[in-house]
Structure formats: structure tokens, C-alpha cells
Amino acid sequence: MKINAARLWQRLMAIAADGAIEGGGVNRQALSAEEFAAWRRVLDWAAESGFEVCSDAVGNLFIILPGVDRHAAPLLLGSHLDSQPTGGRFDGVYGVLAALEVLTSLQENAIRPTCDLIAVSWMNEEGSRFAPGMMGSAWFAGQRELAAIRACHDADGISVGEALDRLHQVFPLPRYAYSQSPAAYFELHIEQAPLLEQANCPIGVVSGIQGKHTWQVEIRGESGHAGTVAMDTRRDALQAFTVLAGKLYQQIGQYDDRVMFTIGWLEMEPNAPSVIPQRVAFRVDLRHPDAAVLARLATLTATLIQQHSFCEVSLTPLSAAAPNTFDSGLQQQITDSAAGLNVASMPVLSAAGHDARYLATLCPTAMIFIPCRDGVSHAVSEWAEPEHVAAGAAVLLATLLSCRLPGWQLFR
Amino acid sequence: MKINAARLWQRLMAIAADGAIEGGGVNRQALSAEEFAAWRRVLDWAAESGFEVCSDAVGNLFIILPGVDRHAAPLLLGSHLDSQPTGGRFDGVYGVLAALEVLTSLQENAIRPTCDLIAVSWMNEEGSRFAPGMMGSAWFAGQRELAAIRACHDADGISVGEALDRLHQVFPLPRYAYSQSPAAYFELHIEQAPLLEQANCPIGVVSGIQGKHTWQVEIRGESGHAGTVAMDTRRDALQAFTVLAGKLYQQIGQYDDRVMFTIGWLEMEPNAPSVIPQRVAFRVDLRHPDAAVLARLATLTATLIQQHSFCEVSLTPLSAAAPNTFDSGLQQQITDSAAGLNVASMPVLSAAGHDARYLATLCPTAMIFIPCRDGVSHAVSEWAEPEHVAAGAAVLLATLLSCRLPGWQLFR
Numbered sequence: 001m002k003i004n005a006a007r008l009w010q011r012l013m014a015i016a017a018d019g020a021i022e023g024g025g026v027n028r029q030a031l032s033a034e035e036f037a038a039w040r041r042v043l044d045w046a047a048e049s050g051f052e053v054c055s056d057a058v059g060n061l062f063i064i065l066p067g068v069d070r071h072a073a074p075l076l077l078g079s080h081l082d083s084q085p086t087g088g089r090f091d092g093v094y095g096v097l098a099a100l101e102v103l104t105s106l107q108e109n110a111i112r113p114t115c116d117l118i119a120v121s122w123m124n125e126e127g128s129r130f131a132p133g134m135m136g137s138a139w140f141a142g143q144r145e146l147a148a149i150r151a152c153h154d155a156d157g158i159s160v161g162e163a164l165d166r167l168h169q170v171f172p173l174p175r176y177a178y179s180q181s182p183a184a185y186f187e188l189h190i191e192q193a194p195l196l197e198q199a200n201c202p203i204g205v206v207s208g209i210q211g212k213h214t215w216q217v218e219i220r221g222e223s224g225h226a227g228t229v230a231m232d233t234r235r236d237a238l239q240a241f242t243v244l245a246g247k248l249y250q251q252i253g254q255y256d257d258r259v260m261f262t263i264g265w266l267e268m269e270p271n272a273p274s275v276i277p278q279r280v281a282f283r284v285d286l287r288h289p290d291a292a293v294l295a296r297l298a299t300l301t302a303t304l305i306q307q308h309s310f311c312e313v314s315l316t317p318l319s320a321a322a323p324n325t326f327d328s329g330l331q332q333q334i335t336d337s338a339a340g341l342n343v344a345s346m347p348v349l350s351a352a353g354h355d356a357r358y359l360a361t362l363c364p365t366a367m368i369f370i371p372c373r374d375g376v377s378h379a380v381s382e383w384a385e386p387e388h389v390a391a392g393a394a395v396l397l398a399t400l401l402s403c404r405l406p407g408w409q410l411f412r
Numbered sequence: 413m414k415i416n417a418a419r420l421w422q423r424l425m426a427i428a429a430d431g432a433i434e435g436g437g438v439n440r441q442a443l444s445a446e447e448f449a450a451w452r453r454v455l456d457w458a459a460e461s462g463f464e465v466c467s468d469a470v471g472n473l474f475i476i477l478p479g480v481d482r483h484a485a486p487l488l489l490g491s492h493l494d495s496q497p498t499g500g501r502f503d504g505v506y507g508v509l510a511a512l513e514v515l516t517s518l519q520e521n522a523i524r525p526t527c528d529l530i531a532v533s534w535m536n537e538e539g540s541r542f543a544p545g546m547m548g549s550a551w552f553a554g555q556r557e558l559a560a561i562r563a564c565h566d567a568d569g570i571s572v573g574e575a576l577d578r579l580h581q582v583f584p585l586p587r588y589a590y591s592q593s594p595a596a597y598f599e600l601h602i603e604q605a606p607l608l609e610q611a612n613c614p615i616g617v618v619s620g621i622q623g624k625h626t627w628q629v630e631i632r633g634e635s636g637h638a639g640t641v642a643m644d645t646r647r648d649a650l651q652a653f654t655v656l657a658g659k660l661y662q663q664i665g666q667y668d669d670r671v672m673f674t675i676g677w678l679e680m681e682p683n684a685p686s687v688i689p690q691r692v693a694f695r696v697d698l699r700h701p702d703a704a705v706l707a708r709l710a711t712l713t714a715t716l717i718q719q720h721s722f723c724e725v726s727l728t729p730l731s732a733a734a735p736n737t738f739d740s741g742l743q744q745q746i747t748d749s750a751a752g753l754n755v756a757s758m759p760v761l762s763a764a765g766h767d768a769r770y771l772a773t774l775c776p777t778a779m780i781f782i783p784c785r786d787g788v789s790h791a792v793s794e795w796a797e798p799e800h801v802a803a804g805a806a807v808l809l810a811t812l813l814s815c816r817l818p819g820w821q822l823f824r
Contacts, residue, residue, distance in 0.1 A: 086635060086682040086690075128684040193640040210639065214685065223498060225790040226674035226697045227622065227764040228605040231665050238675055239661050245654045253643050253651075262638035263650055265685045266678070270498040272540040273626065273677045273695040275790045278498075283685040285638045352639040378637040378687045 001109045003397050005390035008101040012389065015041055015081075015097065016089040025380025026089060030082040030124035030135075031059065031163035036170060038081045038093070042100065042121070043171070049104050056176040057146055058139040059123035059164050065103040067115040073180040073363075075113065075403075075410055077102065077396065078120035079187050080136075080355060084128050088382020090372065090389075095188045096121045098393040105397065113410050115183055117400075122355040123164075129154045130163075131265075131283065132214055132319040137355035141362050183408060184330065185359035186399070187367045188392050190384050192352045194375030202391045203345035204369030205334045209357050210260075210289035210349060211323035213298045216281060219244070221311040223270060223278035238268060238277040240311040245282075247304050252286065252297055259297060260287040260351065283318070289349055291322045324357055329405065330366035337398035343391050352377070364405055368392055413521045415809050417802035420513040424801065427453055427493075427509065428501040437792025438501060442494040442536035442547075443471065443575035448582060450493045450505070454512065454533070455583070461516050468588040469558055470551040471535035471576050477515040479527040485592040485775075487525070487815075487822055489514065489808065490532035491599050492548075492767060496540050500794020502784060502801075507600045508533045510805040517809065525822050527595060529812075534767040535576075541566045542575075543677075543695065544626055544731040549767035553774050595820060596742065597771035598811070599779045600804050602796050604764045606787030614803045615750045616760035616781030617743050621769050622672075622701035623735035625710045628693060631656070633723040635682060635690035650680060650689040652723040657694075659716050664698065664709055671709060672699040672763065695730070701761055703734050736769055741817065742778035749810035755803050764789070776817055780804055 018041060019026040019034030028034040039061060046053050052064040061081075067074070079095025099119035106117070122140070127133020130152045138144040150161030191197075196204050221237035245263060253261035262285040269279040286301055288294035298320065305315050331347070338345040348369055359365045370392040373383040403410040430449040431440030440446040451473060458465050464476040473493075479486070491507025511531035518529070534552070539545020542564045550556040562573030603609075608616050633649035657675060665673035674697040681691040698713055700706035710732065717727050743759070750757035760781055771777045782804040785795040815822040 084682065084687055085684050086687065126684075127686065131685050133686070191640075192637045212639065223791045224788060225604045225764055226676055227624065227672050227699050228603075228787060228789065229672075230669070231671065231673065232669070236674070238657075238678065239665075242654050242657045242661060245650075246658050249651050249654060257642070257644070259643065260639050260641075261643065262648070262686065262688055264638055264687045264689060265683050266650065266680050268678050270496065270540075271677050272497050272538075272790075273543055274539065274545070274674065274697050275496050275498065275676045276674055277676060278791075285686050287639050352637055375640060376636060377640065378684075379635045379690075 001105060001111065003101050003105045003393045005393070008097060008393055009386050009389060011045065011097050012089065012094060015093055019083065021086065021380060023380035024089070025382065026083045026087050027085050028081065028083040028087065029085060029129035030126065031167055032129065035082050039171060042081070042096065045100060049107050051103065053173055054176045055168070055171065055173040058136050058149060059167050060136040060140060061121040062176055063100060063103065063119040065107055065113065065117040067113040067117060069115055072115035073183040074116040074118045074178055075184050076118045076120050076182045077186040078122065079189055080125035081121045082124055082126050084126050084378045086380055087378060088380060090190045090382055090384045091192065091377050092125055094190060094384065094389065098188045098396060101393050102397045102400065111411065114412055125355055130160050134353065134355055134358060135160065137358040141358040143358055143361065182363045184363050184403070184405060185356060185365045186396060187354055187356040188396050189354060189367060189369055190372040190377060191348065191369040192372060192375065192377035195348055196369060196371035197373070197375060199346060201344045201346045202370060202388050203338045203343055203395055204348035205331050205345050206326055206350050206367035206369055207331065207347045208323060208325040208349060209353060210287045210351055211291055211294040211321055212285070212287045212353050213294065213320045214318040215284045216316045216318055217284060217305055218314045219280045219311045221278050224276045226274040226276060229276060234276055235311050236276050237280040237311050240309040241280045241282065244305060244309060248301065251304060252301050255297060258289055287351065289323050294323065321353065321357060324360055326360060326366050327364040330364055333403060334366060334368055334395065334399050337402060338395045341394055341398055343395060368396055413517065413523065415513050415517045415805045417805070420509060420805055421798050421801055423457065423509050424501060424506060427505055431495065433498065433792060435792035436501065437794065438495045438499050439497045440493065440495040440499065441497060441541035442538065443579055444541065447494050451583060454493070454508065457512060461519050463515065465585055466588045467580070467583065467585040470548050470561060471579050472548040472552060473533040474588055475512060475515065475531040477519055477525065477529040479525040479529060481527055484527035485595040486528040486530050486590055487596050488530045488532050488594045489598040490534065491601055492537035493533045494536055494538050496538050496790045498792055499790060500792060502602045502794055502796045503604065503789050504537055506602060506796065506801065510600045510808060513805050514809045514812065523823065526824060537767055542572050546765065546767055546770060547572065549770040553770040555770055555773065594775045596775050596815070596817060597768060597777045598808060599766060599768040600808050601766060601779060601781055602784040602789060603760065603781040604784060604787065604789035607760055608781060608783035609785070609787060611758060613756045613758045614782060614800050615755055615757035615807050617746045617757050618738055618762050618779035618781055619743065619759045620735055620737040621762040621765055622699045623703055623706040623733055624697070624699045624765050625706065625732045626730040627696045628728045628730055629696060629717055630726045631692045631723045633690050634688070636688045638686040638688060641688060646688055647723050648688050649692040649723050652721040653692045653694065656717060656721060660713065663716060664713050667709060670701055699763065701735050706735065733765065733769060736772055738772060738778050739776040742776055745815060746778060746780055746807065746811050749814060750807045753806055753810055755807060780808055
């Protein structure tokens with residue numbers, strides 16, 4: 001049996017209408033009207049196949065292909081429907097629609113798994129509207145408190161709690177009711193880096209995810225008239241930022257050839273052309289695949305930020321995730337399944353974070369990557385070739401069909 | 413005869429309600445609902461005295477005390493009602509209300525000038541909502557085109573043209589109909605610097621205004637995923653800003669002890685925590701009292717900005733005003749009038765720009781400063797002492813009462 005590659009591609013292109021922006025990308029941020037539209041579309045497709053659906057307190061969406069034993073631990077596969085403000089057509093949504101395609105193909109072929117097989121879309125993977133991201137998977141894995149998640153606000157002052165209440169009002173689904181941890185979790189995603197493309201290899205078997213620390217930094221200076229306050233008496237928050245960020249780009253961003261250092265978000269007050277800035281807030285994103293190096297760089301980052309300056313500086317850690325390694329048995333099964341389909345594969349490290357990071361704390365977890373053009377992601381030009389999109393879903397299905405763990409197998 | 417110092421102070425405190433913000437300051441930006449409220453209040457006070465009022469195409473407000481010869485060139489005095497987003501209770505509005513107080517006192521004493529005496533509030537001095545500022549006085553002086561002014565937009569996409577049409581709809585006043593240039597212009601203002609306070613001197617006779625250049629700079633890089641794009645291949649627009657701004661703060665901002673260098677406004681895209689910034693736009697404000705030094709620094713600023721970088725950088729000049737010198741005869745009359753009232757005065761240079769800069773291209777022009785606490789302005793803590801507020805208005809009235817220019821005098 002095979003997945004329906006044409007249907008998967010057609011659905012991927014169709015859902016890109018939800019939040020479509022100029023240049024062919026999407027802006028479909030967590031719990032936005034655009035993500036609601038994508039939910040509606042996915043629920044319609046689930047209804048066509050007669051799948052059960054449910055949600056949970058944190059707004060994850062689950063689509064269920066019932067297994068032989070409805071009380072057994074379910075197997076989950078999926079990713080996320082939300083995007084960055086200038087996101088592309090594949091990041092996240094591909095993993096959700098491929099999971100739905102696997103369920104749909106199995107259903108059409110009347111193949112029943114031993115346990116429930118669940119396609120999932122995790123709430124707020126991206127963290128652009130509400131920071132930090134991966135809220136849905138973090139809560140599902142018991143790594144974050146619901147109250148703290150609900151209290152987060154977007155730039156307009158809307159809380160996750162309010163947005164979730166609205167979600168549940170618009171989509172009054174039954175609640176996710178499985179008491180056990182999942183039997184396993186699989187996530188299919190574009191690589192968001194150029195290694196597979198450079199190697200001309202359609203399948204990446206993901207060995208693990210590099211570690212990531214994020215902080216919010218606030219610099220508080222003093223405002224004043226741009227024409228009258230002598231330079232040597234100023235406490236200009238943007239000037240302080242420039243000195244501080246300059247050090248960070250040099251000492252952290254150029255530490256070695258594997259470090260990733262980004263300041264992607266910045267806010268300034270009062271942000272008026274002839275007023276000295278009194279406050280600059282910004283977010284730091286630091287990643288490294290080596291746990292020891294990451295810990296060292298995180299300490300150095302915090303030290304450099306706090307050493308400075310002629311303004312007051314405060315530092316709030318938002319997230320700190322060590323590098324993780326995926327289940328080696330499942331990695332081997334993906335490699336074998338790709339070989340069985342005559343598709344080349346290679347091991348790759350994930351430079352980006354994924355919900356699979358949190359699922360790996362609950363159950364055996366694996367990720368499959370496909371190439372994306374020039375390694376570009378989080379941009380409207382993000383692109384994956386149809387044959388790679390099809391190959392990824394085919395390998396996912398083949399892996400599931402032969403999937404076995406100690407004392408357990410998905411199909412008999 | 414004297415001005416009514418209590419009435420002037422009471423009006424200053426009352427009008428601070430229009431756009432009041434936490435901490436005692438005001439946010440009353442050009443052509444906003446808050447400035448409309450201040451217009452309404454000033455028009456009500458003008459109506460109490462039975463003054464004529466009019467406006468013009470660019471939204472300046474004029475309140476007229478008729479003179480003996482209604483066809484003679486009028487004498488103007490005033491300032492502006494708009495404020496910075498985190499402005500104080502004195503910057504601008506003091507000069508408008510003091511001018512109104514002078515007219516009101518003359519009217520109450522039935523003293524009639526030889527020509528019409530007009531209190532004016534110039535449109536958009538501050539330039540925070542619509543950049544650059546001093547739109548009303550620049551147009552009045554024939555230094556800027558109305559069409560270009562109307563085409564400017566605020567951050568919400570509202571044009572000056574739309575806002576002006578609304579102003580004229582809400583306040584359908586007759587049009588300003590004087591064909592000659594004014595006979596003279598006087599502007600009273602807080603110093604916005606600490607020199608008068610340090611010298612314990614209540615009156616500053618302003619010798620001139622330091623020169624000012626402003627630019628908008630755009631840095632265009634490339635967005636991408638914060639976790640996957642190798643540091644040495646990035647074109648991070650914020651990183652480019654940091655390098656570029658670092659050079660400017662050092663080489664321009666520390667050039668000598670008289671230069672003023674500020675980046676007060678900055679905008680970033682897409683401004684998402686885990687996306688590499690693809691665009692940073694910012695405004696540069698450069699001032700110096702020496703024309704030759706200012707010209708040299710302006711050239712150096714443009715060169716430094718364009719020398720850089722690993723991103724594309726474009727530079728748009730917004731304004732370029734050389735330092736100017738006020739009429740020496742009027743400066744002497746202010747000094748003499750202060751002495752006649754037994755009030756100390758001293759010459760001061762204005763570090764801030766004012767509408768008087770543009771009026772000085774039309775007619776003999778002078779400015780009077782009073783101290784403000786710690787030299788602070790463009791901040792909610794901006795403060796002037798009631799006795800200084802009264803002294804400034806008293807010196808303004810005394811100067812007018814004896815005001816004479818070649819072949820002309822204001823009172824007979």
C-alpha cells in the first residue's frame with residue numbers, strides 16, 4: 001500500500017491559503033484567525049474520512065484512527081500548523097498533513113493498527129506571537145504549567161488563556177482522554193538547513209536536536225531631548241544595546257562554526273526620532289549541538305549582558321533546553337524503511353528545535369527530514385520539491401507498517 | 413499693565429489634561445484626538461475674549477487681536493500645542509498660552525497695537541507622529557511643499573492630508589488671509605537644557621539655534637531560521653545595524669563636546685524571536701552649533717553609513733538645517749525689557765530646533781527661554797517653576813510694548 005502523494009501535495013497547497021502573504025508564504029501565528037481557518041480545513045478533511053477528533057486544555061489538535069485495542073497507549077505522529085509571521089508553506093504543516101495522509105491511506109486500505117494512531121498538531125510551536133514556543137508539546141509532556149502558559153501575552157495584550165478559551169468556544173471538541181504516555185512519537189519536517197540538499201539525499205534520519213537557550217533582556221536608561229542633553233551625560237538605552245549586542249555578536253556569535261546566535265526581536269521606547277531612547281527590550285536565541293559548549297556559552301552570554309553598562313540591564317531566562325538524542329532503535333527502523341523503498345537516507349542533526357524534543361521525554365521518539373531549497377525556512381521563499389514531500393510521507397508510512405518496540409508492534 | 417500670571421498657570425495646568433499620561437506628562441501628538449482637544453480648549457479661551465480665529469491649509473491655528481491698521485503686516489507670537497509621545501506640560505504649549513495671555517491682557521487693558529497681533533500654534537513641531545517636524549512653520553515660510561507634507565504617513569498609515577482634512581472638518585475656521593510676511597515673530601519656550609538653571613537666571617535671550625541634520629537609514633539583509641543558518645553566511649540586518657551604529661556613536665557622537673547624536677526611532681522586520689532580521693530602519697538626528705563642523709559631521713555620517721556593510725544600506729536625508737542667528741536688534745530689546753522689569757537675563761544658544769528657525773527666514777525673529785528643572789524635556793518629568801513661567805510672559809509683553817523696528821513700532 002502507498003500514500004496518496006497527489007492528495008498530500010494538493011492539501012499542502014490548499015492550506016497555504018490560510019494566512020497567505022505576498023511572495024507565496026504564510027503568516028499563520030498560534031491561535032490566530034488564520035490558524036483557526038487551518039484547523040477548520042484539517043477538521044473538514046478528518047470528517048471526510050470519518051476520523052474521531054479531540055483537543056486538550058492547551059489547544060493541541062488530535063485526529064484519531066482507532067486501533068484494535070482502544071485502551072492501549074496510542075502512537076502519535078504530527079507537527080504544528082502555526083507559522084512565523086513571514087513563514088513558508090512547509091514548516092510544521094507538512095508534518096501534520098503527512099500524518100493525516102498516513103491515517104487516511106491506512107483507513108482507505110482498511111488496515112487497522114494494534115493501538116490508536118493519532119495525527120497531532122501541537123499548539124504554538126513557533127513562539128512568535130506568544131513566547132516561548134512549543135507550548136502545546138511542553139505542557140503535554142508535563143514540562144510546563146498550564147497557568148504560566150495561559151498568562152503569556154502577545155504584543156496586543158491578548159493572553160494565551162483568552163485565545164485558548166476562544167479556540168475551545170469555536171471548536172467545542174471532546175477532550176483528549178488517554179491516560180498513558182504515547183507508545184512512540186514520529187515527526188516529519190523539512191530540514192530547514194542545506195545538508196540534505198547538498199548531499200542530494202531525500203531523507204534525513206534525525207539523530208537529535210541542538211540545545212537552545214533563550215532570554216529576554218531589558219535595558220533601562222533615561223529619555224531626554226535629542227538636541228539638548230550632552231552626550232557624556234546621556235544614558236541612551238539604544239547606545240547601550242549597541243555596545244552590548246556588539247560584544248555578543250563577536251564573543252558568542254563567532255565562538256565556533258557550530259554556534260547559532262540571533263537577536264530576532266527588539267522593542268524600543270519611546271521610539272520617537274528626536275527623543276533619547278529610555279528602554280530597549282530584546283530576545284536572545286542561542287543554540288549549539290554540544291551540551292557542554294552550550295552551557296558554557298549560556299553562562300558567558302548572561303555574564304556579558306550583565307557586565308555592561310551605563311544603563312540598568314535585567315535578564316530573564318525564557319527557555320533552556322539541552323541538546324537531545326532520538327531513539328536509536330527508531331532511527332534504525334527509518335533507515336531500513338527508506339532502504340526498503342529504495343530511497344537514499346543519511347543521519348542529520350536538527351539545528352532547529354521541534355516539538356519532538358518534548359515528546360522524547362515521554363516516549364521513544366524519532367524525526368524524519370526532507371530537503372528544502374537552499375536550506376531556507378522561516379521565509380516566504382521556503383520550498384520543498386513534490387517528490388521529496390511524497391518520499392518523506394512514504395518513508396513515514398513504511399516505518400510505521402514495520403514499527404516495533406520491545407514487547408510491542410504497531411501492526412500484526 | 414501686567415499679564416495675569418495666575419490665569420496663565422491655571423490654563424497651562426488645565427490643558428495638560430489633553431493627552432495626559434502617567435507621571436504627569438502628556439502624549440499629544442500632531443493632529444491627534446488629544447491635540448484636537450487642546451485646540452478646542454484654546455478656541456474656547458479665545459472665544460471668551462472675543463478674539464478672531466483662523467487657520468490655514470497646513471493646519472496652523474491663529475488667534476487675532478485686531479490692530480489699528482488691519483491691512484498692515486501682522487506681528488506673530490506663539491509656539492506649538494503638539495508634544496512628543498512621552499512629553500511634558502511645557503514644551504510648546506507654554507509659548508502658545510503665553511502668547512494668548514499677552515493678547516488677553518492687552519485686550520483687557522484696551523491697549524490696541526498698530527497692526528494685528530496674532531497668537532499662533534504651528535502644526536506638528538515635534539515630528540514624532542509625522543516626520544520630519546516643523547511642518548506648519550516650514551510651509552508658512554515657503555520652505556516645504558504642501559503636497560509633500562500631506563503625503564507623509566504615520567505608523568498606522570494615516571497621511572497628514574487625511575488628518576488635515578479631518579481637522580478642517582472638525583474646526584471649519586476662516587482661512588488666514590494676510591498677504592504680507594509678518595512684521596516680526598516672537599517665541600517663548602522652556603530652555604530644554606540646564607544652562608539657565610545652573611546660572612540661576614530666569615530669562616534666556618536666544619542668540620540662535622544649532623544646526624540639525626536628520627536621515628532615515630534602511631538596512632536590508634536576509635531573513636532565515638535562527639537555528640539553522642550558519643553564522644558566517646548570515647546577512648543579519650540587526651547585526652549590521654549594531655556594527656554601523658557602534659561606529660556612529662563613537663566617531664560622530666564623541667566628536668567634540670558640542671555635538672548631539674541620537675538614534676531615537678528604529679523598526680525591525682520581521683521582528684520575531686527566532687527569525688534572523690531581514691530589515692532594520694532607523695532615524696539619525698545630528699546637531700551642532702557650528703555650521704562648518706555640522707557640515708563636516710553630516711558628510712562623515714553619510715560616509716560611515718554607506719561604507720558599511722554585509723547588507724544593503726540606503727540613506728534618505730529628511731532635513732538639513734544650518735545653525736541660524738536671531739535678529740540682534742530684537743535680542744537687545746528683550747535684554748532691555750528684562751532689565752526694565754528687574755529680571756536677570758543672559759544670552760543662550762538653543763540646542764533644540766524650534767519653529768522660529770523657519771520664521772527667521774521671513775521676518776525679524778527672536779526667542780525667549782525660561783529655565784526648566786534639570787534641563788529635562790521630552791519626558792514626563794519636564795517642569796518649569798510658576799515664577800519663571802510668569803517672568804517669561806512678562807518679559808514677552810514688555811518687549812512687545814516697546815517693540816520697534818526700522819520705520820515701524822507696535823504701539824504708539
